[in-house]
Structures are given as structure tokens and as C-alpha cells.
Amino acid sequence: MRYVRRVPAPPLDRFVDDVYCLTGVPRHRRMIVPPMPSAHLFLNLGAPFLLRDSDPSMPVVPVLGGLFAGVWTRRFLVEYPGLVRLVGVHFKPWGISPFARVAANELRDRWVPADAVWPRSVDRLRYHLGDLTSDTEMLRVLEEELRSALAEGPPRGLDLVQHTAGRLAAAGGAIPVGALSGSAGVSVNHLATQFKAHVGLTPKRVARIYRFARLILSVDARGPVDWPGLAHTAGYFDQAHLSREFKDFTGHTPTEYLALRRRIPAERDFPPDHGPMPAE
Known part of the structure; x- marks a missing residue:
């Protein structure tokens, strides 16, 4: 399966990590996606694919057209x-936040039909993308749609959230929330309110996800892994804390995760296979 991505030009790069195309025959049909510091838009141009929540009480969601998803915990x-x-x-x-017609806290841990977020835009966009064969051209069309949907000015409070969440990202989540609010000159409660409005999570939950992302992206399964050292570097209390978080986020213990990665290595130059992992 071919994965082509690019970072969009300003001003979109303030809000978007990348736009991408995914085409071809998948090496792994079922992939587990752990919590990562990102929200998503999926626009399906082929056969339906399925999304399954790790909460067994939630229904399976077939993706026929487009879906938005907030940050998942x-x-x-x-x-x-x-x-x-x-x-x-x-x-x-x-x-x-600058694109959606739906509050961020309503997108947390949810898949929402894209029409609910971009009324009347998704069918038009899928129509324009449908006949294109060039990855470059598809990404250009998607970027144009994002630019047209971008609000003229950032929603109130977004600058504060971007600044403080950017600090969390740079530190891998290893900054106390009190230090974030103090340096920004706002109360902890005010900062939490703005994060819930624009991210859907509190700063503490966002920090937890950044910390895990820093951990899992630093694991090289090809050689010995110093779990105590990684736990310390990523800001966990100890290795037991790391193990509990790892099991919660991936469904595997660290040892099980290493065995899986060694048995089924990630594809070279295929970023979706680095954090996400094959489901057996």
C-alpha cells in the first residue's frame, strides 16, 4: 500500500500536521491505532472500511464517504x-477547531459524519477527487478545500491553546499544567476550559497522550529496549507506571508489543505503521 504525505503551506500548517493519500493493497488488513496527539479527517474514495472502538459496547462504524474524528483517548x-x-x-x-461546525468536546473519542462538520462540502470534494489519479493533484485539491473552509480569524482562545499545547508537544508532555498556566498568565481552570473548547480534552490528558507518543515513537524493536531508561526520559514515575499506560493505550504489555513488532516489522517509509500496529 502506498502512503504519500505532505505538510501544507501556511497558514494551514498552523493547524494541520499533514495531508495524505493511502492507496493500494494493505499489507495488514486490521490495524490498532493507539491514542496519538492528532485529530482526523478520512475521505474514502474506494470500498468501505470499518472502524471499531476498543469499547465493545460501541457500534462498528463503516466508512462509506467521509468522517471527522477528534482526539482519541x-x-x-x-x-x-x-x-x-x-x-x-x-x-x-x-x-x-477553526474548520468545524461541531464543538471539539463533541468530537472527542467519536467519529462524526463529515457532512455534520462541513455541510455540503464533502460530496463536492469527493466528486472532484474521484477521477484523479495523481497523488499530488489529490493533495492539492484537499488543501484548497481546507483553505476555503478555514475561518478568517482564529476562534477565541485558540491562540492560547496553540501556544501551550505547542509547549507540551515540544516537551513530550513533560510540563506540569500549573507551569503552563503560570507562564501563560492564566488560571489552571481557564486553561482547562479553553483546552476543552478547542481540543476536547484537559491539558493534563493532552500531556498524557504526548508523553505516550514520545515513548512509543522512540522504541526501536530491532534491538534491546531499555524500558526503565525510556520511562525516565518520557516522564513516567517508574517502569510500572509505563507498563500500565502502555497496556491501557495499546492493549499490549511492552513485552508483547516488542514481540509483535519483531514478528511483524513496520514497513519502511510507511509512517501509519509506526504508531499503529497490526492486529492479530
């Missing part, structure tokens, strides 16, 4: 068809 599973054709957006945690 628990893992979910993607089940691809035999042939994949989709484009997507990885938003920064605060990145959906």
Missing part, C-alpha cells in the same frame, strides 16, 4: 478492504 481498530483508496488529514490536537 483510547485505542481503536481500522479494518481495511482488499483495496484501499482514501485521502486524509492529520490535524494538530487543536487543529479542527
